[in-house]
Amino acid sequence: MRYRAGIETRSRILEATRDLVAQTGLEKTTIKAICERAGILVGSFYNLFDSKEEAILTVVADAIRAVGPHDNGPATLGDLIEAYVAFVEEQEATARVYLMVAVTGGLTDSDIRARMLRHHNRRIDLFTEALTTARPDLGDTDLRQRVEALLAALNGLAFHRLLDPTFDLRRHARGLLAIGAR
Amino acid sequence: MRYRAGIETRSRILEATRDLVAQTGLEKTTIKAICERAGILVGSFYNLFDSKEEAILTVVADAIRAVGPHDNGPATLGDLIEAYVAFVEEQEATARVYLMVAVTGGLTDSDIRARMLRHHNRRIDLFTEALTTARPDLGDTDLRQRVEALLAALNGLAFHRLLDPTFDLRRHARGLLAIGAR
DNA sequence: CCGATCTTTGAGTGCTCATTCTAATTTGAT
DNA sequence: ATCAAATTAGAATGAGCACTCAAAGATCGG
Numbered sequence: 001m002r003y004r005a006g007i008e009t010r011s012r013i014l015e016a017t018r019d020l021v022a023q024t025g026l027e028k029t030t031i032k033a034i035c036e037r038a039g040i041l042v043g044s045f046y047n048l049f050d051s052k053e054e055a056i057l058t059v060v061a062d063a064i065r066a067v068g069p070h071d072n073g074p075a076t077l078g079d080l081i082e083a084y085v086a087f088v089e090e091q092e093a094t095a096r097v098y099l100m101v102a103v104t105g106g107l108t109d110s111d112i113r114a115r116m117l118r119h120h121n122r123r124i125d126l127f128t129e130a131l132t133t134a135r136p137d138l139g140d141t142d143l144r145q146r147v148e149a150l151l152a153a154l155n156g157l158a159f160h161r162l163l164d165p166t167f168d169l170r171r172h173a174r175g176l177l178a179i180g181a182r
Numbered sequence: 183m184r185y186r187a188g189i190e191t192r193s194r195i196l197e198a199t200r201d202l203v204a205q206t207g208l209e210k211t212t213i214k215a216i217c218e219r220a221g222i223l224v225g226s227f228y229n230l231f232d233s234k235e236e237a238i239l240t241v242v243a244d245a246i247r248a249v250g251p252h253d254n255g256p257a258t259l260g261d262l263i264e265a266y267v268a269f270v271e272e273q274e275a276t277a278r279v280y281l282m283v284a285v286t287g288g289l290t291d292s293d294i295r296a297r298m299l300r301h302h303n304r305r306i307d308l309f310t311e312a313l314t315t316a317r318p319d320l321g322d323t324d325l326r327q328r329v330e331a332l333l334a335a336l337n338g339l340a341f342h343r344l345l346d347p348t349f350d351l352r353r354h355a356r357g358l359l360a361i362g363a364r
Numbered sequence: 365c366c367g368a369t370c371t372t373t374g375a376g377t378g379c380t381c382a383t384t385c386t387a388a389t390t391t392g393a394t
Numbered sequence: 395a396t397c398a399a400a401t402t403a404g405a406a407t408g409a410g411c412a413c414t415c416a417a418a419g420a421t422c423g424g
């Protein structure tokens with residue numbers, strides 16, 4: 001893959017894969033459907049990817065990466081929550097892929113499970129750090145447990161937002177701050 | 183299905199289907215795997231079920247039914263939350279099926295989606311009724327929105343409990359009461 | 365504008381899946 | 395014990411899947 005054509009085809013494949021996974025799930029996404037949506041034939045797919053799994057894993061990795069945040073400066077718990085809400089609202093298909101994997105994908109595929117676990121731990125650390133500055137009185141175990149609950153609830157709310165576009169995710173997510181800050 | 187043998191085979195099939203769905207997901211569950219686990223051959227399966235879908239739909243319907251509560255007396259929000267926690271802790275495989283469907287299954291299969299939607303609305307009504315007696319000062323729209331958030335967060339916490347058996351679901355679920363009652 | 369390299373094409377392969385069918389066996393009411 | 399109905403067995407069918415391959419076409423540095 002060195003010519004422009006190949007690079008463009010590759011990104012069209014990834015886009016098609018992401019949309020199909022978001023729409024129909026990890027398992028139901030087929031090579032045929034990906035190729036139809038990307039406007040190519042099977043041979044072209046296999047010129048750029050070794051397997052269907054590679055394409056899906058790339059999409060999942062991208063989705064996990066997209067959750068962010070992307071600047072590494074110190075953030076408050078409120079900042080982190082706002083960033084997550086913005087991600088869900090602005091990148092719906094990617095957010096859908098992320099949530100599917102966060103919530104069920106890890107159960108079946110071991111590569112995805114491992115990647116999601118690493119991501120989750122990084123995220124726990126990030127949120128715990130933010131909460132520590134807000135609540136220096138709490139012990140480390142208590143902090144982490146509150147953060148685990150906060151993230152689980154946040155994912156629950158985000159899923160509801162994807163099922164019901166009228167659901168006011170931002171408002172409810174802000175309400176969750178109480179779990180940690182109270 | 184009138185002889186004892188048939189009835190027993192049927193329940194072994196449903197048990198095998200439930201465990202496999204809980205373990206590998208709705209899509210990856212195959213007839214072959216179901217039959218192997220149930221200790222039968224394909225012919226026997228199709229003597230008792232018209233299709234794979236019928237068996238899976240039965241398992242899903244059972245899981246949705248199992249969430250309860252089963253007595254129809256008036257319950258407090260605390261009672262409802264405790265009942266849900268008990269369900270998740272005591273019927274792990276069934277709870278896993280329920281959560282998978284609650285969170286993703288509705289996206290693909292329209293039968294399951296419709297069933298889950300009806301269940302969800304019944305559940306919203308039940309929880310809203312409980313919250314109304316605790317907070318008669320709130321308007322109906324506000325009440326329902328709080329309950330939506332509470333249930334979404336509760337599902338998020340329950341999923342986390344299934345991924346991490348050391349997670350103290352009961353404690354965190356009680357913490358969520360604040361969302362509604364505050 | 366040449367030619368080595370990359371890209372596309374699309375029929376073909378082998379596998380697994382859900383489902384069917386017929387014959388053999390088991391059941392249990394009489 | 396008999397026998398009609400229920401149940402089980404297991405090979406067979408056809409559709410759809412991921413993936414391969416050899417040939418034709420497109421690209422772009424020189």
